[in-house]
Amino acid sequence: MTFNSLNDLYKKKTPRSRSSYNESVKIFPGGISHNIRFFRPYPFFVKKAIGKHLIDIDGNKYVDYWMGHWALILGHSPNVVVKKLDSQIRQGTLYGTVNDISIKLGESISNAIPTSELLRFCTTGSEATMYAIRLARAVTKKRIICKTIGGWHGFNTDLMQSVNYPFEVDEGVGMTGREGDFVESIPFNDLERSIKLLDSVKDDLACIILEPVLGGAGCIPAEIDYLKGLEEYCKRNGILFILDEIVTGFRFNFGSISTSYHLDPDLITLGKIVGGGLPIGVVCGKKEIMQVSNPVENKNKERICYIGGGTFSSNPLTMTAGYATLDYIRKNRKTIYNKINKLGDMARNGLTKIFSDFGLKIQVVGMGSIFLTHFLSNDVKEIKSASDVALCDNAALTRYHFSLMAKHGIFFLPHKMGAISVAHNETDIQNLVNATGKILESNILGTKH
Amino acid sequence: MTFNSLNDLYKKKTPRSRSSYNESVKIFPGGISHNIRFFRPYPFFVKKAIGKHLIDIDGNKYVDYWMGHWALILGHSPNVVVKKLDSQIRQGTLYGTVNDISIKLGESISNAIPTSELLRFCTTGSEATMYAIRLARAVTKKRIICKTIGGWHGFNTDLMQSVNYPFEVDEGVGMTGREGDFVESIPFNDLERSIKLLDSVKDDLACIILEPVLGGAGCIPAEIDYLKGLEEYCKRNGILFILDEIVTGFRFNFGSISTSYHLDPDLITLGKIVGGGLPIGVVCGKKEIMQVSNPVENKNKERICYIGGGTFSSNPLTMTAGYATLDYIRKNRKTIYNKINKLGDMARNGLTKIFSDFGLKIQVVGMGSIFLTHFLSNDVKEIKSASDVALCDNAALTRYHFSLMAKHGIFFLPHKMGAISVAHNETDIQNLVNATGKILESNILGTKH
Numbered sequence: 001m002t003f004n005s006l007n008d009l010y011k012k013k014t015p016r017s018r019s020s021y022n023e024s025v026k027i028f029p030g031g032i033s034h035n036i037r038f039f040r041p042y043p044f045f046v047k048k049a050i051g052k053h054l055i056d057i058d059g060n061k062y063v064d065y066w067m068g069h070w071a072l073i074l075g076h077s078p079n080v081v082v083k084k085l086d087s088q089i090r091q092g093t094l095y096g097t098v099n100d101i102s103i104k105l106g107e108s109i110s111n112a113i114p115t116s117e118l119l120r121f122c123t124t125g126s127e128a129t130m131y132a133i134r135l136a137r138a139v140t141k142k143r144i145i146c147k148t149i150g151g152w153h154g155f156n157t158d159l160m161q162s163v164n165y166p167f168e169v170d171e172g173v174g175m176t177g178r179e180g181d182f183v184e185s186i187p188f189n190d191l192e193r194s195i196k197l198l199d200s201v202k203d204d205l206a207c208i209i210l211e212p213v214l215g216g217a218g219c220i221p222a223e224i225d226y227l228k229g230l231e232e233y234c235k236r237n238g239i240l241f242i243l244d245e246i247v248t249g250f251r252f253n254f255g256s257i258s259t260s261y262h263l264d265p266d267l268i269t270l271g272k273i274v275g276g277g278l279p280i281g282v283v284c285g286k287k288e289i290m291q292v293s294n295p296v297e298n299k300n301k302e303r304i305c306y307i308g309g310g311t312f313s314s315n316p317l318t319m320t321a322g323y324a325t326l327d328y329i330r331k332n333r334k335t336i337y338n339k340i341n342k343l344g345d346m347a348r349n350g351l352t353k354i355f356s357d358f359g360l361k362i363q364v365v366g367m368g369s370i371f372l373t374h375f376l377s378n379d380v381k382e383i384k385s386a387s388d389v390a391l392c393d394n395a396a397l398t399r400y401h402f403s404l405m406a407k408h409g410i411f412f413l414p415h416k417m418g419a420i421s422v423a424h425n426e427t428d429i430q431n432l433v434n435a436t437g438k439i440l441e442s443n444i445l446g447t448k449h
Numbered sequence: 450m451t452f453n454s455l456n457d458l459y460k461k462k463t464p465r466s467r468s469s470y471n472e473s474v475k476i477f478p479g480g481i482s483h484n485i486r487f488f489r490p491y492p493f494f495v496k497k498a499i500g501k502h503l504i505d506i507d508g509n510k511y512v513d514y515w516m517g518h519w520a521l522i523l524g525h526s527p528n529v530v531v532k533k534l535d536s537q538i539r540q541g542t543l544y545g546t547v548n549d550i551s552i553k554l555g556e557s558i559s560n561a562i563p564t565s566e567l568l569r570f571c572t573t574g575s576e577a578t579m580y581a582i583r584l585a586r587a588v589t590k591k592r593i594i595c596k597t598i599g600g601w602h603g604f605n606t607d608l609m610q611s612v613n614y615p616f617e618v619d620e621g622v623g624m625t626g627r628e629g630d631f632v633e634s635i636p637f638n639d640l641e642r643s644i645k646l647l648d649s650v651k652d653d654l655a656c657i658i659l660e661p662v663l664g665g666a667g668c669i670p671a672e673i674d675y676l677k678g679l680e681e682y683c684k685r686n687g688i689l690f691i692l693d694e695i696v697t698g699f700r701f702n703f704g705s706i707s708t709s710y711h712l713d714p715d716l717i718t719l720g721k722i723v724g725g726g727l728p729i730g731v732v733c734g735k736k737e738i739m740q741v742s743n744p745v746e747n748k749n750k751e752r753i754c755y756i757g758g759g760t761f762s763s764n765p766l767t768m769t770a771g772y773a774t775l776d777y778i779r780k781n782r783k784t785i786y787n788k789i790n791k792l793g794d795m796a797r798n799g800l801t802k803i804f805s806d807f808g809l810k811i812q813v814v815g816m817g818s819i820f821l822t823h824f825l826s827n828d829v830k831e832i833k834s835a836s837d838v839a840l841c842d843n844a845a846l847t848r849y850h851f852s853l854m855a856k857h858g859i860f861f862l863p864h865k866m867g868a869i870s871v872a873h874n875e876t877d878i879q880n881l882v883n884a885t886g887k888i889l890e891s892n893i894l895g896t897k898h
Contacts, residue, residue, distance in 0.1 A: 020549055027555035029743035033570040034758030037546050038745055046548045046765075049541030057549060068543035069760040076541045085542075089534045092498030092525045093726040093770065094517035097486050097862070099495045100469055100506060106476035121482040123573045123728050124759050130606060138623030155755060157579060157607050164752075173741065174587030174754040182625050272760060277542040279572050279728040279761035292622065294478035296487055303613075305623040306604060309483030310573050311518040311721060312728035316495075317766075321542070413546070 001442045003399055007041060010406035016057045017044040039402070039414045049076035052423040054411055062411035063428055065418030070215070070247055070370065071272035073340070074325060075423025081276050084324040085317065093317045101319035105274070108326040109284060112255035115268050119284035120293065120308025121319075125246040125271035126154025128281030129209065131307035132267050133158055135283070136207035136240040138292050138305035144201045146208040148188040150217035150386020153209060153244055153269075161185060163217075165390035188214060188385040189222060191229040198233060207240035207266075208233075212257045215247040218389035219365050219372035219417035224261055231263055240289070246271035246281075250326070251419075252341065252368040254333040276321030283307060336422055340369035343420045343429050347371050350433035358440040372417035373397065375445075399445050400436075408435035450891045452848055456490060459855035465506045466493040488851070488863045498525035501872035503860055511860035512877055514867030519664070519696055519819065520721035522789070523774060524872025530725050533773040534766065542766050550768035554723070557775040558733060561704035564717050568733035569742065569757025570768075574695040574720035575603025577730035578658065580756035581716050582607055584732070585656035585689040587741050587754035593650045595657040597637040599666035599835020602658060602693055602718075610634060612666075614839035637663060637834040638671060640678040647682060656689035656715075657682075661706045664696040667838035668814050668821035668866035673710055680712055689738070695720035695730075699775070700868075701790065701817040703782040725770030732756060785871055789818035792869045792878050796820050799882035807889040821866035822849065824894075848894050849885075857884035 011018065021042035024031035032038045044056040052075050054064045064076070074081065102121065110116040122128055133145045145158070149167045153159040160171040162185035170177065184201050186194035188210075198205065208230050214220040234241035242265060248257050249270040258265050267285035274280055284290070291297070293307045312318075329336055348364040348371050355362040361376040363383050374383050375393035383389060397415055404410040410432055412418050420429075439445065460467065470491035473480035481487045493505040501524050503513040513525070523530065551570065559565040571577055582594045594607070598616050602608040609620040611634035619626065633650050635643035637659075647654065657679050663669040683690035691714060697706050698719040707714050716734035723729055733739070740746070742756045761767075778785055797813040797820050804811040810825040812832050823832050824842035832838060846864055853859040859881055861867050869878075888894065 020552065021547075023552050024547065025745075027552055027559060027567065028569060028757075029567050029739045030745040032547060033551065033763045035742075035744045035753075035755070036758070043547045046541070046544040046546055049544050050539075054544065054546070066545050068545040071543060071545075071760060076543075077539055081542075082538050085538045086535065089531050089538070090499075090526055092495070093530075093534075094520060094525075095495040095498050095503065096515050096517040096520075097495055097503070098470075098473065098481060098492045102482065103469065103472050103476055106473075110476060118476065118478050120477060124576065124761060126759060127573065127575065127604070130604075134606070134621075134623035136623075137625065138621075143625045155576070155579075155759060156605065157583070160755070170752065172583075172587075172752045172755040174583035174585075174756075176586065176592045176631050178627070178630070181627070275761075278766065279764070290478045293484075295484045296474075296479040303619065303621045304484075306484070306609070306621040307623075308477075309485070310575060310604060311520060312573060312724075314482045315728070317727065 001444055003444055003446065006403060006406050006444060011041060013060055014044050014056065014058050018042055020045040020057060036413065036416070051075045052421060052428065060409065062405065062409050063431070064411045065420070066411055066413040066416065067419045067421050068277060069272065070417070070419035071275065072277055073251065073273050073421055074328065075421040080328045081321050081324045084320050088316055088320040091316070094312065094315050099314065099316055099319065101316050101323060102314040105319045105323040105326065108323060108330065109270065109274060109282065113268060113284065115256065115258060115265050115286065116284035117287040118290035119282055120290070121314045122281040122283070122308050123279050123310050123312045124154065124281045125269065126156045126281070127310065128246065128269040128271055128283045129153035129244055130156040130158055131283045132242050132269050133207060133209060134307055135267060135285070135289055135292065135305055136242065139289050140206045140238065140240060142204050142206040143182045144184055144204045144206060145182060146184045146186055146198060146205060148210045149185045150188060150214055151210055152216035159183070165386070167386070188220065189226050190385070191226050194230065195233060202237055205237070205239050207242050209242040209244055211244045212248050213367060213370065214386060215417065217386035218374065218383065219370055220383060220385065220389070221367045227261060227263055231265070240266040242267040242269070244269045249273060250329065251370065253337055254330055274322050274326065275318050276325035278318040278321045279312065280318050280322060340420045340422060343424055343426065344369040344371055346426065346429045347420070347432060350429060351436060354433050354437045354440065360440065366417060369420040370417050373400065396445050400439065403439045403444055404435055410435055450893055452893055452895065455852060455855050455893060460490060462509055462855070463493050463505065463507050467491055469494040469506060485862065485865070500524045501870060501877065509858065511854065511858050512880070513860045514869070515860055515862040515865065516868045516870050517726060518721065519866070519868035520724065521726055522700065522722050522870055523777065524870040529777045530770050530773045533769050537765055537769040540765070543761065543764050548763065548765055548768065550765050550772060551763040554768045554772040554775065557772060557779065558719065558723060558731065562717060562733065564705065564707060564714050564735065565733035566736040567739035568731055569739070570763045571730040571732070571757050572728050572759050572761045573603065573730045574718065575605045575730070576759065577695065577718040577720055577732045578602035578693055579605040579607055580732045581691050581718050582656060582658060584716060584734070584738055584741065584754055584756055585691065588738050589655045589687065589689060591653045591655040592631045593633055593654045594631060595633045595635055595647060595654060597659045598634045599637060599663055600659055601665035608632070614836070616835070637669065638675050639834070640675050643679065644682060651686055654686070654688050656691050658691040658693055660693045661697050662816060662819065663835060664866065666835035667823065667832065668819055669832055669834065669838070670816045676710060676712055680714070689715040691716040691718070693718045699723060699778065700819065702786055703779055723771050723775065724767050725774035727767040727770045728761060729767050729771060789869045789871060792873055792875065793818040793820055795875065795878045796869070796881060799878060800885060803882050803886045803889065809889070815866060818869040819866050822846065845894050849888065852888045852893055853884055859884055
């Protein structure tokens with residue numbers, strides 16, 4: 001089977017999606033609202049999503065590893081969330097003011113994460129990271145933000161730097177060209193070079209913000225010594241250490257990765273899982289830092305640091321879905337994390353073996369329940385950074401993900417890591433490995449072996 | 450009755466809210482996630498919201514004019530929305546990919562708004578305005594953004610300038626101090642001075658963005674000649690004219706205010722109403738502008754302008770609620786807008802009369818179904834700008850709103866304009882006017898008359 005014939009197969013199975021896509025391009029630039037959701041020849045249109053499945057408008061069923069941008073740790077439309085939403089939608093979707101459900105969700109987060117002495121809700125992850133760096137600047141009275149190369153913290157203008165390869169080029173048109181003046185980018189997992197760069201801007205450095213696992217840039221865990229080294233540098237120099245855990249929060253354990261790693265970040269940003277499938281962003285942190293945003297006890301009447309909020313912040317639907325999710329996970333946390341972490345290992349091991357059986361040089365990266373297969377090239381022997389990922393055979397990865405989708409009903413958003421939910425099971429992982437074997441047998445990836 | 454005794458009355462009626470607030474300050478800085486939601490002595494905690502009512506956890510019932518930050522034009526939990534959400538929550542809250550409901554909502558917006566030749570969904574209004582100015586910079590290759598003094602476009606760093614009085618002071622700590630380098634602020638409703646300022650930065654001017662009715666800054670309609678003058682200036686000089694209609698979109702008519710005013714903006718931002726009570730932001734505009742964000746037809750392979758998107762963009766819950774809302778309004782648009790616009794007139798006229806009966810100098814501003822009472826001072830004879838509002842007797846306004854809430858079960862978020870929904874009726878407006886009369890009789894506002 002050739003890749004072209006696979007393309008034809010996909011088209012044959014998705015005539016309604018093709019027709020919807022043709023409508024969609026009349027409404028949205030490129031037919032999408034989020035660029036990463038486009039793939040060739042056109043994305044399938046989802047009709048419903050239940051448990052581990054996406055079902056498209058042509059009736060095709062996919063085992064979903066994209067899982068709502070990795071947010072849906074309990075799978076799509078889990079009963080515990082649906083039941084609570086069912087009653088909440090009748091009692092209001094947007095109070096526009098304070099409510100007890102926010103306290104419950106806030107408490108759940110703070111009880112689980114030592115760093116979260118105080119927190120604020122907003123509506124998206126992009127907002128959360130924007131607020132976190134605003135806090136850092138407010139508290140330190142310094143201006144430079146340090147991020148890692150390939151680090152993705154959402155679309156906010158402040159952090160749209162060094163996201164995509166080639167990392168030194170402006171992230172898209174429409175910026176002033178000056179946004180980078182106060183952003184320093186350091187190489188992920190390279191402590192020595194990172195510290196050299198940090199030293200060069202130390203006098204005006206407000207914070208380091210980084211993902212403990214690079215998410216969008218290729219599912220690459222930070223080495224623990226790298227994290228510890230950066231944290232130590234921060235503590236020594238009065239710089240804020242911020243973990244962006246929008247992806248990793250409540251993904252590996254009930255709370256923050258900082259607990260298992262014995263880290264002590266000043267601020268943590270959250271999103272995805274804690275919203276239970278509804279829009280959320282969270283910035284949480286040490287009391288003395290968070291309090292600079294408190295308008296009530298603002299004695300010197302200086303302007304405070306504006307963080308959190310927005311029309312939809314703390315809306316009762318998100319609060320309800322988030323609380324239902326965290327409450328369920330808390331009560332079943334051992335079973336849940338044991339299960340999905342083990343399935344993650346099974347996927348990484350199974351995929352590594354099958355690729356190696358076919359003589360392909362790949363590396364299945366990730367940790368716990370998130371994973372991604374990179375096709376190594378002559379230039380890359382090991383994946384340690386976003387730069388390594390950029391030099392992989394990413395065309396092969398696209399073909400691999402597309403093959404899984406078109407022929408085997410297994411959905412990864414092309415190029416993006418997969419997330420295992422409670423709704424997945426061992427058979428699903430076995431099926432993924434077997435499907436990978438069949439794809440390799442058919443030599444459809446066009447890789448040498 | 451004194452204001453202190455009114456405070457006591459409020460406390461007596463809200464013991465559970467007091468206790469929740471005491472919990473809340475342990476979780477959130479100031480006990481809130483959004484600063485404007487705090488008022489003294491503490492805000493009541495909402496338990497449910499149905500139709501025109503907010504019901505707090507002590508069982509107090511308020512006729513709500515805050516209406517979810519003015520988003521809920523059909524009232525809280527309208528049947529048409531609940532019915533659709535009821536089925537959607539069982540079919541997925543976050544597909545993470547494309548879906549037909551987005552097309553339906555997108556089409557509804559584009560059919561109603563001529564400017565909306567193409568659009569993108571995001572999750573909040575703050576994101577929408579951020580993307581709009583990014584587009585303007587991308588298309589014009591210029592850098593300066595012009596906004597009006599007092600104009601509120603959300604919490605994004607790019608537009609956090611000249612929002613609060615005194616307008617020339619930085620909007621809160623935590624900025625670099627350089628954000629204002631590329632923002633020029635012009636006086637609202639003063640065309641001559643505005644154009645002078647525009648002329649001074651014309652060579653690097655990318656766009657003008659403004660609200661056709663200042664929302665957060667005091668419910669002040671732009672004079673039509675002001676809007677036309679700015680638009681004409683933009684067209685003449687190759688500058689983008691952007692209307693921020695997050696508040697006004699679908700508020701006065703089925704679509705944009707630009708249609709009734711015969712304006713032709715290049716871009717429009719939307720939010721609030723079009724989300725049907727769920728989180729949304731929209732940037733829509735002329736095809737040739739919006740297309741610079743199209744990754745599919747990007748022939749020269751330059752980086753495109755990144756706009757729209759985010760994990761929660763186009764999520765099926767928001768799309769469902771938004772479409773249900775717009776579809777219902779479209780089918781009943783004559784009745785709906787006649788009704789709520791008429792109720793708005795009734796409120797403005799009734800309040801103007803009652804205050805004048807008591808010899809108070811006030812001005813009830815607004816248009817259509819939004820309105821706000823300003824207590825004029827010796828320095829202000831007429832409200833035309835945010836600066837005028839800053840010089841009003843805002844302490845009196847707070848006491849007025851608090852009195853309505855504590856004694857008469859009528860809720861305005863203190864200082865903020867009110868929005869009338871389909872769920873309100875003539876009796877509600879009459880009650881508001883009568884309650885105002887009683888408050889004035891009791892002389893509780895401490896104003897002279």
